[in-house]
Amino acid sequence: MFVDSVNIKVSAGKGGDGMVAYRREKYVPLGGPAGGTGGRGGSVIFVGESGLTTLLDFRFQKHIKAKSGQNGMSKNCFGKHAEDLYIKVPIGTIVINTDTGGVIGDITVHGQEVVVARGGRGGKGNFELATHKITCPDWAEKGEPGQERNLQLELKVLADVGLVGFPSVGKSTLISVVSAARPKIADYHFTTLQPNLGVVGVKDGRGFVMADLPGLIEGAHLGAGLGIQFLKHIERTRVIVHVVDMSGSENRNPLEDFNKINKELESYNLNLMKRPQIVAANKMDLPHSQENLEEFRKAVGNKYEIVPISAISQDNLEQLLYKIADTLDEIEPNAFEDIRVEEVVEYTFQTPVEPFSIEKGDDGVYNVVGPKIKELFDRTNFDNETSLKRFAIKLRNLGVDEQLRKLGVQAGDTVRVLDFEFEFKD
Numbered sequence: 001m002f003v004d005s006v007n008i009k010v011s012a013g014k015g016g017d018g019m020v021a022y023r024r025e026k027y028v029p030l031g032g033p034a035g036g037t038g039g040r041g042g043s044v045i046f047v048g049e050s051g052l053t054t055l056l057d058f059r060f061q062k063h064i065k066a067k068s069g070q071n072g073m074s075k076n077c078f079g080k081h082a083e084d085l086y087i088k089v090p091i092g093t094i095v096i097n098t099d100t101g102g103v104i105g106d107i108t109v110h111g112q113e114v115v116v117a118r119g120g121r122g123g124k125g126n127f128e129l130a131t132h133k134i135t136c137p138d139w140a141e142k143g144e145p146g147q148e149r150n151l152q153l154e155l156k157v158l159a160d161v162g163l164v165g166f167p168s169v170g171k172s173t174l175i176s177v178v179s180a181a182r183p184k185i186a187d188y189h190f191t192t193l194q195p196n197l198g199v200v201g202v203k204d205g206r207g208f209v210m211a212d213l214p215g216l217i218e219g220a221h222l223g224a225g226l227g228i229q230f231l232k233h234i235e236r237t238r239v240i241v242h243v244v245d246m247s248g249s250e251n252r253n254p255l256e257d258f259n260k261i262n263k264e265l266e267s268y269n270l271n272l273m274k275r276p277q278i279v280a281a282n283k284m285d286l287p288h289s290q291e292n293l294e295e296f297r298k299a300v301g302n303k304y305e306i307v308p309i310s311a312i313s314q315d316n317l318e319q320l321l322y323k324i325a326d327t328l329d330e331i332e333p334n335a336f337e338d339i340r341v342e343e344v345v346e347y348t349f350q351t352p353v354e355p356f357s358i359e360k361g362d363d364g365v366y367n368v369v370g371p372k373i374k375e376l377f378d379r380t381n382f383d384n385e386t387s388l389k390r391f392a393i394k395l396r397n398l399g400v401d402e403q404l405r406k407l408g409v410q411a412g413d414t415v416r417v418l419d420f421e422f423e424f425k426d
Contacts, residue, residue, distance in 0.1 A: 012146025013041030039069030041119030
């Protein structure tokens with residue numbers, strides 16, 4: 001079963017908690033802190049695998065979760081880092097963050113790795129938290145939670161050349177005689193239900209990958225037929241070979257078919273029409289093909305290169321292959337790539353992010369939120385009184401207390417910090 005789009009959730013591992021411990025060896029008075037730091041949580045990493053051709057496995061594994069790091073231990077022993085979780089995905093997979101709409105990664109080569117969720121950092125033990133002022137802290141940090149993301153995986157077939165055209169125009173026959181691909185061929189529409197890839201060799205030693213895509217019909221970009229689920233695969237190709245039944249064997253007009261398919265390509269993605277398009281005038285061995293070809297040439301003019309062929313009798317295929325290879329030689333490998341990748345471009349200047357903001361809820365209670373607040377909250381052990389006091393001090397140093405007073409909050413009032421309620425004190 002060919003599956004080219006799935007939605008999943010990934011969760012990286014939580015960092016291990018730091019430990020509160022003390023040296024207690026005999027004859028070592030005032031031994032000091034000895035609590036170790038927690039280990040890093042495991043990250044979720046996607047790896048390109050050339051042997052995979054479908055996303056079917058993800059239909060049965062909707063939630064991928066890495067392991068958490070080990071907690072810190074006594075005698076200043078660090079917790080063990082959790083192993084990263086490597087998940088194999090097919091070449092041509094695009095990883096999209098559904099919450100932001102950004103593309104996290106585009107996996108185009110075998111062995112390429114993309115970190116889709118990073119593991120949380122381990123919490124510091126009281127040994128690392130010791131300072132010259134606080135020589136023996138009685139608290140430790142909690143480990144940070146790992147990233148959680150909702151992802152959409154889209155598989156776009158990687159091919160140099162894409163065959164497009166109406167059903168039963170001979171696309172599958174063409175790829176079967178010029179490559180080792182063996183698609184299903186039958187005398188009815190929509191025989192091809194999934195893209196077929198074939199490696200094509202030209203006699204002069206050049207080669208390229210060709211994709212036979214399921215037949216398009218009018219309205220494909222709106223969901224008609226099978227087209228809408230496979231139009232996206234054409235976005236990866238550098239050259240489009242438009243196969244036209246020049247005989248009109250099914251009482252269709254070749255020129256009308258040609259214009260309708262191009263309209264579907266343009267409606268789906270305007271950039272598709274910027275790709276070089278070669279017209280393979282197929283079924284030239286049948287009656288009326290030559291007459292139709294002459295009318296077709298007059299209507300189309302010099303805008304497209306037209307190569308008359310017969311896939312079934314293998315007439316003039318070499319000329320078509322040479323034309324495709326010559327066209328590919330003139331195009332850069334990534335000439336038509338238009339994928340925005342999130343978290344890849346590095347900027348020397350970044351817009352400052354406010355450490356916190358205060359919002360008033362519907363019930364009149366103020367809620368303190370923000371990235372810095374969440375970071376402090378995640379690393380605080382609220383079961384430890386000293387750790388709780390330090391959390392309050394850090395909020396005060398950030399200016400949270402001052403801002404709350406300006407908003408009219410008084411001692412004894414309830415304040416929420418990330419949905420947890422606290423009593424405000426001066």
